[in-house]
Amino acid sequence: MDEISKPIEESVAVTDEHDTQKGKYMTFKSGEEYYGLKIQYVNEIIGFQEITPVPETEDYIMGLINLRGKIIPVIDVHKRFNQEPFEYDDRTCIIVVDVKSTVVGLIVEKIAEVVEIQEENILPPPSISRVDRGQNKYVYGIGKVGDTVKLLLDPERLLNDEEPPAAERTNELMVEGE
Amino acid sequence: MADEFNTEGMLDMYLFENEQLLEQLQEMVLDQKDAECFDEDSINEIFRTMHTIKGSSGIMMFDNITAISHKLEDVFFYLRESHPDNVPHLELVEHVLEVEDFITGEMEKIKSGQATDGDPSEIIADLDQFLNKIQNSGEENEAKDLPQNVHEEPKQFYIAPVASSDSRFYKINVIFFQETEMANVHAYKVVYALKEIAEDILYSPEDIIADESSAQTIIEKGFRILLQAQASEEEVRNIIGVGYDIERVDIYECHAEEFLQGFDFGETSIDLDSSVEEIEAKKEGKKEEKKENAIAPGDYVIKPKEPGKPKKLVKDKAKSDKATFISVNVNKMDMLMDLIGELVISESVVMQNPDLKVPGLDLTNFNKAATQMAKISTDLQNVIMSMRMVPLTNTFQKMNRIVFDVSRKLGKDIDFEMVGENTEVDKNIIEHISDPLMHLVRNAVDHGIETDEERKATGKREKGKVTLSAKTEAGKVWISVTDNGKGLERDKILAKARKQGILEDGKPDSAYTDKEVYQFITLPGFSTNEQVTEYSGRGVGMDVVVQNIQAIGGMLEIESKPGEGSTMSLKIPLTLAIVDGVVLETGTSSFVVETGLVKEFVSVREDMMIHEPTGDEFVMLRGECFPVLRLGDWYGLKDYQQSVEDGMMVVLELDGKTICMFVDKLIGKQEIVVKPIPSYIKKVRGISGCTQLGDGSIALILDPSGFIE
Numbered sequence: 066m067d068e069i070s071k072p073i074e075e076s077v078a079v080t081d082e083h084d085t086q087k088g089k090y091m092t093f094k095s096g097e098e099y100y101g102l103k104i105q106y107v108n109e110i111i112g113f114q115e116i117t118p119v120p121e122t123e124d125y126i127m128g129l130i131n132l133r134g135k136i137i138p139v140i141d142v143h144k145r146f147n148q149e150p151f152e153y154d155d156r157t158c159i160i161v162v163d164v165k166s167t168v169v170g171l172i173v174e175k176i177a178e179v180v181e182i183q184e185e186n187i188l189p190p191p192s193i194s195r196v197d198r199g200q201n202k203y204v205y206g207i208g209k210v211g212d213t214v215k216l217l218l219d220p221e222r223l224l225n226d227e228e229p230p231a232a233e234r235t236n237e238l239m240v241e242g243e
Numbered sequence: 244m245a246d247e248f249n250t251e252g253m254l255d256m257y258l259f260e261n262e263q264l265l266e267q268l269q270e271m272v273l274d275q276k277d278a279e280c281f282d283e284d285s286i287n288e289i290f291r292t293m294h295t296i297k298g299s300s301g302i303m304m305f306d307n308i309t310a311i312s313h314k315l316e317d318v319f320f321y322l323r324e325s326h327p328d329n330v331p332h333l334e335l336v337e338h339v340l341e342v343e344d345f346i347t348g349e350m351e352k353i354k355s356g357q358a359t360d361g362d363p364s365e366i367i368a369d370l371d372q373f374l375n376k377i378q379n380s381g382e383e384n385e386a387k388d389l390p391q392n393v394h395e396e397p398k399q400f401y402i403a404p405v406a407s408s409d410s411r412f413y414k415i416n417v418i419f420f421q422e423t424e425m426a427n428v429h430a431y432k433v434v435y436a437l438k439e440i441a442e443d444i445l446y447s448p449e450d451i452i453a454d455e456s457s458a459q460t461i462i463e464k465g466f467r468i469l470l471q472a473q474a475s476e477e478e479v480r481n482i483i484g485v486g487y488d489i490e491r492v493d494i495y496e497c498h499a500e501e502f503l504q505g506f507d508f509g510e511t512s513i514d515l516d517s518s519v520e521e522i523e524a525k526k527e528g529k530k531e532e533k534k535e536n537a538i539a540p541g542d543y544v545i546k547p548k549e550p551g552k553p554k555k556l557v558k559d560k561a562k563s564d565k566a567t568f569i570s571v572n573v574n575k576m577d578m579l580m581d582l583i584g585e586l587v588i589s590e591s592v593v594m595q596n597p598d599l600k601v602p603g604l605d606l607t608n609f610n611k612a613a614t615q616m617a618k619i620s621t622d623l624q625n626v627i628m629s630m631r632m633v634p635l636t637n638t639f640q641k642m643n644r645i646v647f648d649v650s651r652k653l654g655k656d657i658d659f660e661m662v663g664e665n666t667e668v669d670k671n672i673i674e675h676i677s678d679p680l681m682h683l684v685r686n687a688v689d690h691g692i693e694t695d696e697e698r699k700a701t702g703k704r705e706k707g708k709v710t711l712s713a714k715t716e717a718g719k720v721w722i723s724v725t726d727n728g729k730g731l732e733r734d735k736i737l738a739k740a741r742k743q744g745i746l747e748d749g750k751p752d753s754a755y756t757d758k759e760v761y762q763f764i765t766l767p768g769f770s771t772n773e774q775v776t777e778y779s780g781r782g783v784g785m786d787v788v789v790q791n792i793q794a795i796g797g798m799l800e801i802e803s804k805p806g807e808g809s810t811m812s813l814k815i816p817l818t819l820a821i822v823d824g825v826v827l828e829t830g831t832s833s834f835v836v837e838t839g840l841v842k843e844f845v846s847v848r849e850d851m852m853i854h855e856p857t858g859d860e861f862v863m864l865r866g867e868c869f870p871v872l873r874l875g876d877w878y879g880l881k882d883y884q885q886s887v888e889d890g891m892m893v894v895l896e897l898d899g900k901t902i903c904m905f906v907d908k909l910i911g912k913q914e915i916v917v918k919p920i921p922s923y924i925k926k927v928r929g930i931s932g933c934t935q936l937g938d939g940s941i942a943l944i945l946d947p948s949g950f951i952e
Contacts, residue, residue: 117941118832119920120878121927129921129933129941134581136933136941138921167923224923 088184090208091160092177092215096148099177101208101215106162110176113157130170132161139170145223146203164220171223180215182208187217257299258350259570264292265343266637272343273643276336281322289339290319296346302431305353308346311363314370315342327377337651338373340644341366410442413479415468416493419461426461427451429489433466436482443471573670580627580916583620584935590620591939628914632667635713635722638677639664642684642711649688655707657692662712668720672815675795676722679788683724683811684709686785691726691809701806703727719839723812731803733760761801765789822917824934826910826942827893830880833942834906835915835934840947842894842901844909847887862892862903869894872950873905877929883907895947902950917944 090101111132116139118128125144129136139159143151151174159170186209205219271285281289293316300308315338322330345366349359417433419426430451437444446468448457470479476494483492594613599606639661650657668676692698692707710725737752740763746755767786789799797815816822824835845864853861853868860871871892875883884890884907893904915934920927920943929949936942 115940117933117943118880119924119927119930119943120880122924126924129924131935131939131941134584134935136918136921136935138923168921169923 088181090180090182090215090217092180093142093158093160093173094175094177095142095146095173099213099215100142100204101180101182101217102160102162102220103217104179106164106220108161108163108168111159111161111170113153113155113159113172127172130159132168132170135168137161137168137170139172140224141172142223143172143174162220164224167224169224180208180210182210182215182217186210190216254303254353257303258354261296261299261346261350264296265347266640268292269340269343269644270640272336272339273640273647276333276647278332280328280330280332281335283323286319286323290316290323293319293342302428305349305359307359307361307363308349311342311345311366314363314367315339318370318374321374321378330377334373338366338370340647341369410471410473411475412497413468413470413472413476414495414497415470415479415483417466417468417483417489418491418493419466420490421462426466427458430457430461430466433483433489434468437468437470437472437479440472440474440478440482441470442473443469445469576627576630583623583627584916586620587624587939590616628916631669631671633670633673634665634667635673636664638673638680639711639713641677642680645681645684646688646709649685650692650707653689654694655688655692656695657688657707657709660708660710662710663714664711666713666715666720668815672720672795675791676797676813676815679791679813680711680722680724682785682788683813684711687724687726687728687809687811691728691730693729697729701729720815721812722815723810725808725810727808730805730807730809731761731764731801732805733757736760736763739763757803758801761803764801765799822915822944823912824915824944825893825912826915826936827874827891827906828908828910829874829906830883832878832880833910833936833940834874834945835942836893836895836904836945836947838912840895840897842896845892845894845903847892849886849888852887862887864894864903869901869903871903871905874945875905875907877950897947897951900951902947904945904947904950915942915944 086104089104091104091107092099092101094100114130116128116130119126119138125140127139127141127144130139141150143149153172157172157174158176159172160176161168161170187206188209190204190207203218203223204216205222206217208215208217268289271288275281275285293312297309297312297316300306300312318335318338321327345361345363349361352359352361417430419429428451430446434444434446434451446466448460448466451457451461451466472479474482476496479494480492483489594617599609643659643661646657646659687709692709693701693703695707698707705727708727711722712725713720713722715721737746737755737760740746740760741752745763745766746752765785765788792799792813792815795815797813800812800814801809802812803809822835823838825838825841827834827836847862847864851863852871853863855861860873861868862871873883874880887905890905890907891909893906893909895902895904913936915936917932917934919932920930929946930943931946931949932944933941934944
């Protein structure tokens, strides 16, 4: 009986969650701008903890942390956006996100708040200029909250480079060629 | 099939139980395949197993399984009752295995959601014939009193597992609501529940499983049960009382005599004679059995194979282990493992809490308690580690079956020996080695061992023999399949390799070592066997074996002597999860290297170093020169020791090569739980995983094979 009733409860909970989570964004500050992440992706926010560096990785991958027995990679959002690196201190936070079952910690300078942004207040990103700033390819929209704007991030693009799949492909080709 | 009522949970239970029963059955049968006949215990056990399978299959309405298990039950009923002494034992063994295969096959179908459409009639006919044969010859030999109802379902045989003076007897009448549908199934549920506690149980109407009209009878007259159990009335009531369909349960406690008289509160008179006999016989049998246990005739376990070994003891132990097994979802185990990891961390947080460092604090009692807790958490860790370890026994038993089948089909007379089947291996690994092992065993029987004629022709006296052995050595498990057959034919393999263009042009045959030559047979599409047999020779196989083994970090070694046989050894890691490692530190990072790879630790002086102009470094140790790898350099770490005199050389040996790894310092040796590097981080050369150290920090696990390239 338990087994039958459980999934139902869970699914109810999930839909509830979706309803309350809809249109909500976790915002944080990186450099001069505020960024927003759909709250569904956010697992939790943890305080800064010791990071074990992993050699030979991209520079924005800071290493591994131990999240209650689960080992997850952490990336520095500043470095990811090619912004000036910042000093970590006790108040630096790590946002743990779960994107399609990949759990990754994001080190951000400052956590702001959770805001609600209606669909109609989200505009597509300006297509011209500032490509050199680097973070534009991760932004899928600009959300207006009162007088301020939040850059809304596509977490999948944030975590995964376009480059690696291409590199993998060439690798495969090389293997086949051998 | 059974779509009238929800069978979800029941089906899982059914499959699980029957799988275990069949596994035990097969083990028992194969164990005694070389004996003269089955001993009494086994006959009872097989009878009981078939009876259980019949019962549960009946309720799940898998008619073909019911039919076939019923038939085999009949055969063993006869064997048990009349002890015929001219049973062709091997034929019987084959019949049992045939039935087992059939049921296993059907259960596979059930699992994959197909209909159980297998036709058992052929096997049943065979069994009938076999039964007739042994019955007739039995009657000729001696006019034994045969039970008349051999072909009928022996319903009243519920073998009392224990009968003791503490037993209490109950008459139970269960009244179902009038509107209850399929009351017979509900009644069976009651019986099923009661069996848990029952020492003996009888019920009326009897045929509640197969006879659907019994549902009517049950509703009209109630369902009557005679129960012998050690439980109190209250307990019995609780067991029965879990159902919404039961209107009333009447329970009367009665005396043994009354109990044996049967259902005096019903019109249906049941012949209880056999049951009375059964109870008495069982009681007497118990005493006899005890005596017999020591010197049971035909007890095959004391075999001359391994003289001097107390094998009997081991087997008994294995038996009792089996009874206490439960199956647990591996995910839950992983969760538990993570939780314990967390516990260890929070423990160290408590122990090293700054609040404790206040000067002048008396911590005597705290420390006492803390030590005790540390001990418990260490134990906890050890237990969870050991829970993942499973003996190879079951895997080996499967191989036993394969040798039996293949050798009989090929007409080869082959002994099969298992050594070290109690070796424990991580559960994940067992899943991966079963298939490769099967291939190797099949190959050994099919190709390795010659036919009897060939053996005679070459003057070999002893029987063909396949040995399956397992041992642990240096953190690895070695599983070997050895045969005393003809061995690999080097010339043939070379010729074939030449033909397939694998050999380098211009390199003479003699330039290849035996090892190299034998490795050719692991290449895809390579088979020297001209004839494709049912079992092997298609040229696929060895390459798959090697692939599967490599996937879990193992390797295959082949040894062979022409005319004397060959040995295929799998060398696989003991576990994928736990490694005995040495923790090292370089710069600010911790690393772990598998203890098995470490040959020694050396402190070296600057004058022992040799610097090449290219930047390569070597170190002279006892007159030998080894390449040096500075871990800090290799990974571009910060703040590591530059001078060799301040650090430590770790001498690593793998695949016959030796390298010296230079690190800052050694931390210690400990068992570590291997966790994969999150897939988000792409593969780093020389790092195979990561682990959590006792203080909660993370260390990277080094895989020195990544350094040697």
